[in-house]
Amino acid sequence: MPSQNEPAEPLAKGIIPTAKQQFHDLFVWKQRVVITNEYGETRTEWVTPEPLQNPISLFMQLSLKGWLYFLVGLAAWTADAFDFHALSIQTYKLADHFDTTKTNISTAITLTLLLRSVGAAIFGLLGDRFGRKWPMIANMLVLGLLQIATIYCATFSQFLAVRSLFGLFMGGVYGNAIAMALENCPVAARGLMSGILQQGYALGYVLAACANLGVGGETETWKTVFWIAAGISIGVGLVRVLFPESKQFRQKADVDESVHTVSAKMFLEEARLMLTREWKMSVYCIILMTWFNYYSHTSQDSYTTFMLTQKQMPNDAASRASILMKTGACVGGTIIGYLSQWVGRRRAIVVSALMSGFLIPAWILPRSERALSATGFFMQFFVQGAWGIVPIHLNELSPPAFRSVFPGVTYQLGNMISSPSAQIVNAVAESHFVTRGGERVEAYGPTMAVATAIIALGIMVTAALGPERRGSRFELARRAGDRVEVGKDVEDVVMDAEKPATVQREKMDEIEKK
Structure with a gap:
C-alpha cells in the first residue's frame, strides 16, 4: 500500500x-x-507525531511486572543519588569534622565522578552480556557497605580513598537501572516514565536533604545521614534479588534455544562492530552528557553552601529551601519528560535550557528563605525538566543491543569530564567576595550564575544540532552476543535491530520462521 x-x-x-x-x-x-x-x-x-495520551491511560499500559521493573529501577537510581548527595549537602559538616576546607572536601566529589565512568563500563558490559539483575545487586550492596566504611574513616586520606572506590561502584547503577526500567515500558509511555525515572536523582537529593534537616546542624550528625543512605542501598539490592531478569535475558526464551548461540567472543566482536559504526554517536552523546552534568552539578552541588554562606541562612532554613528546590525538579522532570513524547526530545531540551537561563537572576538575587525557595523551585523545574528527557533520549540513540553500557558510559564519561565542577565553583567563590549586610562573604551566587548561563547555552546548541530517534523500538532488539544461525553474520543481526520498528518486527518474524 x-x-x-x-x-x-x-x-x-x-x-x-x-x-x-x-x-x-x-x-x-x-x-x-x-x-x-x-x-x-x-x-x-x-x-x-501522535497526540499526547492521558497520563493515567499511559500508566495503565504498564503490566504489573512492568511496574515492578520500573519502580526498582527508580529506587536504585534514587538510592544512588541519596548516596552521592549525603556528601554534597554536608560539605560544611565534613570540612569541620576533618578540619579542612570545603574545597578540599569537594575533592571527594571530584574523585567519585572521575571513577564512575570506569564502573559504568564494567557493569554496563556485564549487564548487556549477562543481564541487568546481578550487576545491579552487586552495585547496590557494595554501595551500602562503602557508605558504612565512610563513617569509620579516621583520616581525610582514608575518606578520599573510600569515596574513590565508592565512585567506581556508583557508576554501574545508572545504565542497568534505566535499561531495565524502560525496556519493560510500552513505547507511548516512555517519555512520561523517563521523566519520572530521571527524577530519582532529584528525589534522592530531597530525601538526603530531609535527613540532613532531621538530624540537625551539629557536625557529627553527618554520620547518621550516611547510615540512612547505607540502609536504602542495601535494601534496594535485596529487593532486586526477589524477581527475575528482564525478558531479553531469561534462561528460558520464548523461542527455540537451539537456534541461538551466545559466546564471549561473539559479544566482544559485536561490541567492536558497534564502536566502529557508532563512534560519532558516542562522541556526540559524551559531549551532550558533559554539558548536562555540568548543568546539574553547577546549579545544585554548592547551592546549600551558597545559602549558608552568602545568604547567611541557618541550616534548617537552607535545608527547607533545598527540599523545595528539588521538589520543583521532580515536578519539572515528570511534566517535560511527558511532553517530549509529543513535542520531541530536542525541542523540550532546548526550551527547558532557555527558560532556566532566563530564571538565573531570580534564582540568585533574593535574600529571604521564601523567595529563594520559590525561585529555586522554578529553576530546577527546568534544569531537571531537561534532564527528565535524558534516559529515554540516550536509550533511543543507543545501539539497541548495548542499552546498558552505552547510556551508562556516555553519561558517566560526561560526569568524569565535569567532575571538577564543584571544586571549580567552590574555588572561584572562595577567592572572590561580595558584600552582604556590610560584611564580605564568598561569591557563590555570581559564580554559579555565570557558569550556569554558559552551560545552558552549550546544551541548547548541542541538542539543536544533534540527532533524535524518538519512538525507537529498542525492545525488539536481541541481546548482545545473541547470534541467530540463519547464515547471517553478527553485524547483520545488529543492523536489523537498528532499522525502523515495523521492519524490526518483520525481520524478527522471518528469522524465527527460519
Missing part, C-alpha cells in the same frame, strides 16, 4: 550536513523518519 505521508529528503551524510539538517528539523513539527519495506528499499517521510 502506498504511503500517505509526505516525502522528505533522505538523512544527510557527514557531521556538518547532519547538523544543518537536524537544526532545520527542529523548526518542523513533523518528524523525519526512514521507512524500509520488505525488499530492503528505503524512503524518508515526514510523519506527524
Whole structure:
C-alpha cells in the first residue's frame, strides 16, 4: 500500500550536513523518519507525531511486572543519588569534622565522578552480556557497605580513598537501572516514565536533604545521614534479588534455544562492530552528557553552601529551601519528560535550557528563605525538566543491543569530564567576595550564575544540532552476543535491530520462521 505521508529528503551524510539538517528539523513539527519495506528499499517521510495520551491511560499500559521493573529501577537510581548527595549537602559538616576546607572536601566529589565512568563500563558490559539483575545487586550492596566504611574513616586520606572506590561502584547503577526500567515500558509511555525515572536523582537529593534537616546542624550528625543512605542501598539490592531478569535475558526464551548461540567472543566482536559504526554517536552523546552534568552539578552541588554562606541562612532554613528546590525538579522532570513524547526530545531540551537561563537572576538575587525557595523551585523545574528527557533520549540513540553500557558510559564519561565542577565553583567563590549586610562573604551566587548561563547555552546548541530517534523500538532488539544461525553474520543481526520498528518486527518474524 502506498504511503500517505509526505516525502522528505533522505538523512544527510557527514557531521556538518547532519547538523544543518537536524537544526532545520527542529523548526518542523513533523518528524523525519526512514521507512524500509520488505525488499530492503528505503524512503524518508515526514510523519506527524501522535497526540499526547492521558497520563493515567499511559500508566495503565504498564503490566504489573512492568511496574515492578520500573519502580526498582527508580529506587536504585534514587538510592544512588541519596548516596552521592549525603556528601554534597554536608560539605560544611565534613570540612569541620576533618578540619579542612570545603574545597578540599569537594575533592571527594571530584574523585567519585572521575571513577564512575570506569564502573559504568564494567557493569554496563556485564549487564548487556549477562543481564541487568546481578550487576545491579552487586552495585547496590557494595554501595551500602562503602557508605558504612565512610563513617569509620579516621583520616581525610582514608575518606578520599573510600569515596574513590565508592565512585567506581556508583557508576554501574545508572545504565542497568534505566535499561531495565524502560525496556519493560510500552513505547507511548516512555517519555512520561523517563521523566519520572530521571527524577530519582532529584528525589534522592530531597530525601538526603530531609535527613540532613532531621538530624540537625551539629557536625557529627553527618554520620547518621550516611547510615540512612547505607540502609536504602542495601535494601534496594535485596529487593532486586526477589524477581527475575528482564525478558531479553531469561534462561528460558520464548523461542527455540537451539537456534541461538551466545559466546564471549561473539559479544566482544559485536561490541567492536558497534564502536566502529557508532563512534560519532558516542562522541556526540559524551559531549551532550558533559554539558548536562555540568548543568546539574553547577546549579545544585554548592547551592546549600551558597545559602549558608552568602545568604547567611541557618541550616534548617537552607535545608527547607533545598527540599523545595528539588521538589520543583521532580515536578519539572515528570511534566517535560511527558511532553517530549509529543513535542520531541530536542525541542523540550532546548526550551527547558532557555527558560532556566532566563530564571538565573531570580534564582540568585533574593535574600529571604521564601523567595529563594520559590525561585529555586522554578529553576530546577527546568534544569531537571531537561534532564527528565535524558534516559529515554540516550536509550533511543543507543545501539539497541548495548542499552546498558552505552547510556551508562556516555553519561558517566560526561560526569568524569565535569567532575571538577564543584571544586571549580567552590574555588572561584572562595577567592572572590561580595558584600552582604556590610560584611564580605564568598561569591557563590555570581559564580554559579555565570557558569550556569554558559552551560545552558552549550546544551541548547548541542541538542539543536544533534540527532533524535524518538519512538525507537529498542525492545525488539536481541541481546548482545545473541547470534541467530540463519547464515547471517553478527553485524547483520545488529543492523536489523537498528532499522525502523515495523521492519524490526518483520525481520524478527522471518528469522524465527527460519
